[in-house]
Amino acid sequence: MKEDLEAVVERLKPLFPADIRVVAAYAESYHAEFASQLSALTQFELCPRDTYMLLLWVQNLYPNDILNSPKLAPELQGVRLGTLLPPTQIQLLEARFLSNEVTRVRELMARALELESKSWTKDEAPLRLNSRCFSELAIHIIQIISQGQAKAESITLDLGTQIKPLLLEELARFLRSYQRAFDGFLERCRQLRNYRANVIANINNCLPFRTSLEQQWQTPPDLRSSLLRPLNELKSHGFDTLLQSLFGDLKPLFKRFTQTRWAAPQQTLEEIVSAVAERMPEFSELQDCFREELLEAVHLHLVKEYIARLCKRRLVLKTAEQQQQLAGHVQANAQLIQQFCTQNVSPRPPSQPPMVVGCPPAPSSSRARTSSLGLFKPDQVRPEPLWAPGHDSGQGQPLSTKPVPAGLPSHLAARRPPQARRDHSPARPQCHQD
Numbered sequence: 001m002k003e004d005l006e007a008v009v010e011r012l013k014p015l016f017p018a019d020i021r022v023v024a025a026y027a028e029s030y031h032a033e034f035a036s037q038l039s040a041l042t043q044f045e046l047c048p049r050d051t052y053m054l055l056l057w058v059q060n061l062y063p064n065d066i067l068n069s070p071k072l073a074p075e076l077q078g079v080r081l082g083t084l085l086p087p088t089q090i091q092l093l094e095a096r097f098l099s100n101e102v103t104r105v106r107e108l109m110a111r112a113l114e115l116e117s118k119s120w121t122k123d124e125a126p127l128r129l130n131s132r133c134f135s136e137l138a139i140h141i142i143q144i145i146s147q148g149q150a151k152a153e154s155i156t157l158d159l160g161t162q163i164k165p166l167l168l169e170e171l172a173r174f175l176r177s178y179q180r181a182f183d184g185f186l187e188r189c190r191q192l193r194n195y196r197a198n199v200i201a202n203i204n205n206c207l208p209f210r211t212s213l214e215q216q217w218q219t220p221p222d223l224r225s226s227l228l229r230p231l232n233e234l235k236s237h238g239f240d241t242l243l244q245s246l247f248g249d250l251k252p253l254f255k256r257f258t259q260t261r262w263a264a265p266q267q268t269l270e271e272i273v274s275a276v277a278e279r280m281p282e283f284s285e286l287q288d289c290f291r292e293e294l295l296e297a298v299h300l301h302l303v304k305e306y307i308a309r310l311c312k313r314r315l316v317l318k319t320a321e322q323q324q325q326l327a328g329h330v331q332a333n334a335q336l337i338q339q340f341c342t343q344n345v346s347p348r349p350p351s352q353p354p355m356v357v358g359c360p361p362a363p364s365s366s367r368a369r370t371s372s373l374g375l376f377k378p379d380q381v382r383p384e385p386l387w388a389p390g391h392d393s394g395q396g397q398p399l400s401t402k403p404v405p406a407g408l409p410s411h412l413a414a415r416r417p418p419q420a421r422r423d424h425s426p427a428r429p430q431c432h433q434d
């Protein structure tokens with residue numbers, strides 16, 4: 001059609017007077033014939049490919065590539081040809097196209113997940129890329145979604161806008177299915193040789209999904225959070241699986257804190273840190289960002305277990321020196337944990353290390369539970385004196401001024417004690433452990 005009309009412009013137009021609109025006459029004749037043929041075509045049940053090609057011709061190729069071509073556009077100015085199909089018929093075809101395309105995308109993604117999950121259960125080793133475990137599933141899914149978007153935009157940009165939320169809805173449905181399939185794999189396939197490698201590959205898969213949602217699709221923050229929720233769950237469950245063995249091996253070591261003298265836990269903590277360091281190469285095939293997140297989980301576990309063991313001990317610290325000694329042990333142990341995590345991709349910038357606060361024993365009695373170990377940023381800490389019971393008089397005496405976290409629970413915060421009673425009981429050993 002384009003070649004025919006261009007031939008009219010080049011060969012026939014010069015043969016007719018200027019007042020005879022020969023090009024317009026030919027264009028109107030061609031347009032009427034095509035409109036009649038297409039209208040008859042739409043009466044049949046069209047397959048998805050025919051629906052797409054018909055819309056592509058009516059909405060894009062005919063008005064843009066033919067009528068608006070450099071040779072024909074000047075000749076057809078002022079000629080009102082209209083569309084090849086009525087607007088209502090075009091809307092029906094567009095609705096059919098959207099439904100067909102969404103179904104196609106859903107089926108392709110389901111097929112990709114089925115093939116991927118079969119490779120897990122068959123104990124196939126994942127691919128390696130730059131010494132990292134790698135899966136092509138994310139690439140396939142992103143390509144499927146992107147192709148669906150591009151296909152709609154090839155018809156009209158407005159149709160591309162209409163299909164975007166539908167594709168994102170399908171992506172959300174796929175990610176939930178992906179999480180369920182991965183959870184099933186975690187539960188049923190623990191004995192497979194490539195189990196851990198496939199777990200790592202699936203955790204690494206979260207990165208291209210997240211990057212695509214943040215950069216390519218540019219989704220609103222609330223929608224992005226909803227889409228990323230299954231991936232965050234997948235990553236969290238993967239971390240739990242990878243760390244389960246390590247945390248189990250650390251449990252007997254942490255128990256030693258309640259089985260040894262309070263003043264001698266340093267060696268135990270050093271053994272714990274060494275045990276963690278020996279296991280860190282197991283996570284080297286994670287992407288750097290996920291290895292850092294996993295180390296945060298290890299850091300949190302070490303601190304929480306340390307706090308839990310401290311809180312299970314009941315100590316008698318009768319002198320200020322003993323209390324200061326305990327605070328020094330807590331501070332040294334916290335620094336050891338922090339130093340280890342900093343050397344193994346620290347989750348915090350070096351310019352703002354966390355402050356470690358050890359709360360003293362409750363001042364109303366010489367028998368007190370050791371306090372929790374908290375991590376606080378500098379702007380969350382306010383100076384406040386720590387108090388210990390007086391020994392010769394009834395007044396509490398400040399030991400020192402140390403940072404105390406604002407808003408610390410009342411049962412942990414250091415408070416100035418009420419007037420102490422004189423203790424006439426026989427002297428006890430300096431340190432007693434129940």
